[in-house]
Amino acid sequence: MERLKPLNDFIFKKTFGEDETKDNLIALLNAILSKKDIDKLVTLEIVENKQLTPELIEDKTGIIDVRAKIADGTQLEIEVQLTNQHNMDKRTLWYWGEIYSNGIKKGEDYKKLAKVITINILDFEYIKIPDKFHTTFHLWEDEVKDYMLTDVIEVHFIEVEKFKKLENKNLKEDKLQRWLSFFREDINKEELEELMDMDADIRKAEEKIKYLSSDPETLALYKARERSLHERANMISSAKEEGREEGREEGREEGANEKAIKLAKNFLKMGLTVKQVAEGSELPLEKVIELKKQMSN
Template sequence: MNQKAIRRIPLDKFFDLKVDFAFKQLFGNEKNKKITIVFLNAVLKLTGRDTIKEVTFIQHELGGEYQDDKQSRLDILVKTQNGDFINVEIQLSNQHDMTKRTLYYWSKMYESQLVRGMGYSELRPTITINICNFTMFKDNKAYHSTYHLHEDTTLSRLMPEEDVLEIHFIEINKFIAFWHEEKLDVLDNILVRWLLLLGMVDGRKKKVYAEIYRELEELAMKDENLRAAFETWEEISQSPETILAYQSRLKYILDEEARYIDGINKGREQGLEQGLEQGLEQGLEQGLEQGRKQEQIELVKKLLKRHESIEEIMDLLGLSREEIERIKSLNLHQE
């Protein structure tokens, strides 16, 4: 295969698809719907009559019922032709809250279906897919784990005919380890191909796995969906607008990770004086909160100066419209 047929930019220019902004550009875009459907069917192992054939993208923000509620914009939320809801979340760094956050997101999505006059029997299954660039379950060697509601002793499903709760965790670091050990079936397992796509670039380490690219290049000769994904990936990785947004988002994520680590270190230092338990808790909270709001304010100001729309900033930083309008108003007063 002619190398230029699948790639026209250097490998190190490709976005890391584990950065939520880049992931949404590829999998959360209406024009790439076919790619999204193939990816979801691969993760959920749906075939035959159960295959997802159509999805509707939904813009959904969780929280905000009270003034201090955490605002959370879902990475990707779709509704299938059967009315099932599927949320896909991508997480680059570990802040040790993924399980609780997942259950919170799931409960809000499930609850949001119920409208006045609707019976509980009409509630549809709600599925969450978490793609994590870190280890979630140290005692589980598998890179793909799936959870349902079941009885502790018999392990029987609470609702075997229609599981309303289904949660997937895909751990990319474990997946890459399997790939290095040559334990993956890239020819017959479609999910492996898509996870290789996600694992090819490591934005945090500024590393690209050229050997993964070569494997995907060969697979793309026969897989038109994979080829289409590569073309779109290449397109978004060289657009000036998306490059700026991607770099800003990656910097924000890495800064948040650094603050989290700094918070732990401060907590340990305080723990030496005040007692480990109390000091770690206080230091962690202070470290996480200190500078976060100011960092967001400064980043919003910069994006506004570059004439980015409020909707684009909402998607990029996960902030609500009200928060961005408030920062915009304060900035105007200061000027």
Template sequence: MNKTLKELNLEDDFLFAKVMSDKDICKALLEKILEIDIEKVEMVQEQKTIDLLLESKGIRLDVYVKDGNNTIYNVEMQRTKHKNLPKRLRYYQGTIDLDLISKGEDYRKLTKSYIIFICTFDLFDKGRHKYTFQNVCLEDNNIILNDEAQRIILNTKGFMNDLSEELLEFLRYVEDSTDDTVNNAQGNLVKKIHKRVKEVKNDISVEAEFMTLLERDREKIEEGREEGREEAIKQLILKQYSKGLSIEYIADINEIDVEYVRDIVKNNTSKTDN
């Protein structure tokens, strides 16, 4: 059955990017996650593409943010447990850095940056809701490289009481973006986000954009079938699945056998969970 825009949770990257495009909400969430004050958010881009070289792999970022001090924040929603997630973090960091500095420019132009992945799984299975990484000397962990790059992995499946109640409420809301979750919330963060979620879901132009993207994906799958590009078909099926569409609906809109879609989803999940 089709999962409509109104049925999406915040874990669906389309809805997440739309909600985070609101500067005030984006600023409030970043401040809670990083425990810092941000004077002003200057720019928020959703689905920003960085494709620097023909020979290199480009990336598309869910949410790309710049504040008044030129600090860069990249926030991604992750629903599929990939073993290569740490390598993806590394690649995103390198690509963002290359985008910030031109050939011949001084390295001082590389500004402070944060890459934040919000996951619906615990990548490390340690029970934490938040894992923060920065470069530290192995011989003396009191020495920090101070390259001003930090990577944070948040997850909804932690069980430790290791975050503020507002952030824990936010992580619960990611997978259950409903009135019931908001009614049980004590803080203001989830309430602000939910108000924006309802605005997005009731926006006819956003709903049209959502359906257009699904149709575009279906056309790409059809092109891939005609050209015998199995890998392209696989990636687009997984993309649609990550948007919250059911296996049956993906098969229906793309006119593909449901067992074929189920096998792709199952095999991808089994490979990444081992």
């Protein structure tokens, strides 16, 4: 039986983002956040556990993320991204801001705003720091590097592709490295068995994936999601190529803003929402709304 890809976002959510699998998420988060001994997470609440309908699965522009909240109110958002859209920095801050601002109701005290941690698991290289597959960002003062303005923002990038290229891995002592090995779709049976012998948490997650692969309905949704992810990657690639081709036909070098507008128009023609177009083209949301109105007239 072919192993389901753990980084297919549908399978990732089924393995880590449901009430019955939250122990898997706790184990993964303890590895990512380097929680040890007394600081270890022991419980959390899965939030926004939206139903994974066929419509959502087949939505080429849909995002299936995992959201959780821990006892002190800290909110966590984990997203798997397989295709480099060259906007993950802005994209992750957008979603961080959305979650953070929704932390209180209108009129409530800002003191009630809780910390938000966003975690991006990327199947490509993105951060321009060689040989560092896990990077973490906070708000530090420019010159006094040890002064943090606030701890309410914490952003993680985990680059699986960089980890694969790491020459000296330390799976026995590094739990996060074990999880990243588990996420590899090309891992062989012997390597997987060795991982599971090292780590009971990984064995439990793999057992869940095996169970999912034996369910015909889950298997059908998985295949549908694989198709939609593939189509999404092609859609982005085609839109960018179309924009480049238009530039070549005009016979001149276009400014960055003009290129972004062309890209946004291509995305709008393909049916993406204005929010998704703003993220993909890196144009302000107001500009995308204006473009959509112009195209509708």
